[in-house]
Amino acid sequence: MKSAISQQRFNRDGEPQTYLNNGHGLRSWFLTKDHKRIAMLYLVSVAFFFAVGGIYALLIRINLLAPNGLFESDTYNRIFTTHGIIMVFFFLVPAVPAVLGNFLLPIMIGAKDLAFPKINLLSWYLYIFGAAFTVIAVIAGGVDTGWTFYTPYSSTYSNSNVLLAGVGIFIVGFSSILTGLNFIVTVHTMRAPGLTWFRLPLFVWANYATSLVIMLSTPVLAITVSLLAIERVAHVGIFDPAIGGDPVLFQHMFWFYSHPAVYIMVLPAMGVISELIANMSKKNVFGYKLVAMSSLAIGVFGFLVWGHHLFVSTQSVYLGIIFSFLSFAVAIPSAIKVFNWTATLFKGSISYDAPMLYGLGFIGLFLIGGMTGLFVAAVGLDVHLTDTYFVIAHFHYVMVGGSLMGFLGGMHLWWPKMTGRMYPEAWARAAMVIQFVGFNLTFFPQFILGYLGMPRRYATYPPEFQVLHIFSTAGATILAIGMAITICYLIWSLKKGQRATPNPWGAAGLEWMTTSPPPTENFYETPVVTWEAYDFTVVRPEDVTGMAAE
Amino acid sequence: MSNKVKSDEHSSAHGHGGRHPRLVHHFDSMEQQNEAGNFGMWWFLLTEIMFFGGMFTAYTVYRHMYFDAFAAASGALDIRWGAFNTVVLITSSLTMALGVYHAQMGNNKKLTMFLLLTVLLGGVFLGVKYIEYSAKFTEHIFPAASNFQWPPYEKPVAGHAETQQLADPVFTGHVKIYFFLYFVLTGFHATHMIIGMGILLVLAWQSWKGKFSKEYHSYIELFGLYWHFVDIVWIFLFPLLYLVDRHL
């Protein structure tokens, strides 16, 4: 295969041909079938919802500055519910797969596009459509059930817009199903010649496993919220205790989706981390096969542990113990990954650039988040910890410290590929450090709060918890500043950033063998893969420097 | 290592000049395109299984908890309609399969005919469903209605000990759960059929216009999978809903 530089083609204006300048105007974006453009559409929407969710997070933190709360309880309840729903369904679930996965997966396997480009576009429209419902629900007065929608509160007692939000989630569920479908079919049928399963980048493996999880779990969420919606509208239903329904059944069905969903949120980010660590230390991932298989294992075993959210729900004690055991089992593959990533660094050539900082931040924070997962998986301890701030801290460590850091790391790593521009390195490193400090200051005190007994979803609280809450709010402020910096310099770099070479990091992987940004069908000639994943000997210096060696 | 998916032989076998007109730009060969479609359809059906699976879970739980109520409530359904519809749907599966057969043979006329026959049978099924549903309204056993009543209005319940016909408010609640499940299960099933019939009409029209051929008929095959899936759901729904406890 020739180097990307020498393949570069130019359009009539003498600009290099890229997916970005292949068509202008809104139509060319909103009717595009190019996976890269759809990824960009997703990026913009997902970033928007992240900012909204983040602003809601800040409102939460502001309210909790004072023991009596600064808002009405009703308002506060709507705030954290909206925060949870937006962050989970409209930010984190689609974030990595629909943005980075969409953009990179076909390129990484040397395909021209995903298998079903129209369905891919449809999935974005469904996302927007679902989001619209949720936004309407929020504008029309909000939802106050918590993101978990437990019955009978949600079905009978709440007088907020549960129905609208439910419809939104139902629709957005189909959006992620379609993305998952596309990924699975694409990976199975469209790999480049020579690209065998065990030559796939780990990011592809991670997204493959994620897609499996999406496909098998999301329909259950869809039917669960449908039943909830019908129950709410028709005033009769199977979760209603008044006619003999069991509210715990709702929890089973909800968590059958929502536990796997946490792996939907973290697996792709783990894939990003594998790429980051390997490329920024120029080492192949230590124990590639085990890391790939552990993604699958997490995906599969992740389905067997949902009941660890029901330890005190009056679920069978016997089953609680089984679920506890299985939760520990599912932790092992994650532990393996952490160790393997660390071992990858050994004898590497480690760069200090921002993506790597995010990668290392991920490992440390995910480690703590995951280990505290073991606290709550230990069933006797969870009796004390469940529904306290300990759980809040646990999942923000894995979701913000883990997945979000992974997402940001990936955004930085592939920013040059996606936009053709470099981000400003110094700013990026500074922002990462600020976020890291702010993050820990926000959420570490919450572990202590939780163990002291501070329940979650409390608009007001006994005064002895105030000090720790103030720390947490202070941290959130710092975290927000860090995030704002990132958002600003990334936007800035779109116009002013230095132009990127095809392979600014000297990274391995097919996506670095095409131009930055790539042309519409990704490659000018279908690549034939003759090397293993993370083989840095095939990196061509001219792609790195951007100067074609004649 | 060998790569089964996309080898150079594949693309060259189809010849460099000869891309099939129906081959979409990002695929290399017709095989690849068909395989992607087929595989995608199967995965879609997988999600459908889980979609119905949520309802089957609820069904299993409540059938276990309130067996008597389920047995009694199931006795209020008309087994003859259920059986008739089972046969109708199985027949429609046959016509669909024959449609696929003729698509493979490239026999457009017969294909159109069998597709229309399938729509027709689907229509019969839905017609019967309509009769059954409206019976539920007149018997006051539609769970969301305020006049819900158990035992059903002016209708004896088939084959049940007197105990199970008790007008007990709690028992009535459990019967409501059964009917709720009955309506959502059959309702979602019927929705699938309606969507399917819509697609069938489009396909029939296209095949009548001669869009399909011996080489190009994968939509028919894919749709066939969907239709058979809907049939399978009914194969389970019939005993689960109509035959809970029929013996005397």
Added chain:
Amino acid sequence: MMIHKFLLGMSMLLPEQASSYAADVDNLYLFLVGLTVFFTVLITAAIVYFFVKFRRRANDPIPAHIEGSVLLESIWSIIPFIISLFIFAWGAKIYLEQYTIPNDATDIYVVGKQWMWKFQHPEGQREINEVHIPIGKKVRFVMASEDVIHSFYVPAFRMKEDVVPGPNRYSTVWCEPTMTGTFHIFCAEYCGTSHSAMIGTVTVMSEKDYQVWLSGGAQQGTMAERGAALFSQYGCVTCHKSDATGQCPKLEGIYGTEVLLEGGQKAVADDSYIRESVLSPMAKIVLGYKPLMPSFQGQVSEEQLQQLVAYIKSIGPAETPAAAPKAGAAAPAAKAPPIMMSGSPEPAPVAPTTTATTPSPAASSQPVQKR
């Protein structure tokens, strides 16, 4: 343990250990904290070391390809697995301790509703959002919800359980307070607007103070007495006469026994069973009886139900209606054959007054039941 004392003294990182199993929970917690610190330090140290040692220098050669190591990878799969098993077993052990209710516990009845906690003591005291219990005695909380799911949480006891609405069962949880003082009660399951105001206190008193406190309240008699009153008010007594031989099972002495049901199943006549029998009599039919009993759902409040339960409990094997609700004989009674089994399975032709079709004056306030 030394380490607790240290942590407790040094800072406010742990809540008071005010129940018998609180220390067990804390031990596991501290062990896990230690383990987390260990792994965090281990991994961080490794990362920092590699980071410094192998930082990229100008003109680094491409690092050597290291495939992985089966030995190393097995080590870090198996060791965490073993550690996990250990934590799992420890956690499960504590869970069983928390959720296996000892049979010598005193009952406190709890009703959760939006947004308050209501308590009843067997002796008759009723409290709202605060509850008094004696130190050193096992207490069982028998809990029901009137509306949505709530969760009864006392951090100082490391005790929590959801209170789920529905006819099928009570939630039960227990503790043995080991420290006097006043502790928080929180509602830990989100339940609507004033979820965060659904808080209260539990006051643990010395046995002596508790007796004094007990003698202060109780305006309307013990729970069992009130239950007895309800028993005739709701007309239960018309059917369930203590000399009933025919259509209705005798309730004397059933509490805690195993009941044979139609269809061959068995059930233990515990609080949940009695509650279900009243709310949803059809759910479990006693062997040999007709399902004649009407449902009282919507007529009896959760608190009244608890009083009825306390009453039926009080008429345990000993035929003294207002006996101490904690019949010590309850546990061994499980082995005694269920008393209603001695009744004749066929409906007796006598006792026409025991059917609801001819409501007694006491029952006439109730809507006439069908059949």
Added chain:
Amino acid sequence: MSEHIVSKKVYYAIFAALLIGTALTIGAAFINLHNFNIVVALLIAAVKATLVIYFFMHVKYASRLTKLCVALGFIWLFIIVSITMTDYLTRGWFTYVP
């Protein structure tokens, strides 16, 4: 693989088998087998479904991958139903006898 053409005879035979299965289902429902009525009903339904999947849906001639995919669907269905049911079947365990 999708190009395997199943002969019409096979289709008719399967159709007949499905009709017989339906008749059997109804017949078996009227015999009192106690707890086994549901087992029999589900067994027959499973056989019918297998026939449809195997022949009408051509899985018999499909790749291993497709077969795996179908199996996966039913395994997952089994997971959600069986684990949830375990809760309901074991709720009485480990609680005390008063």
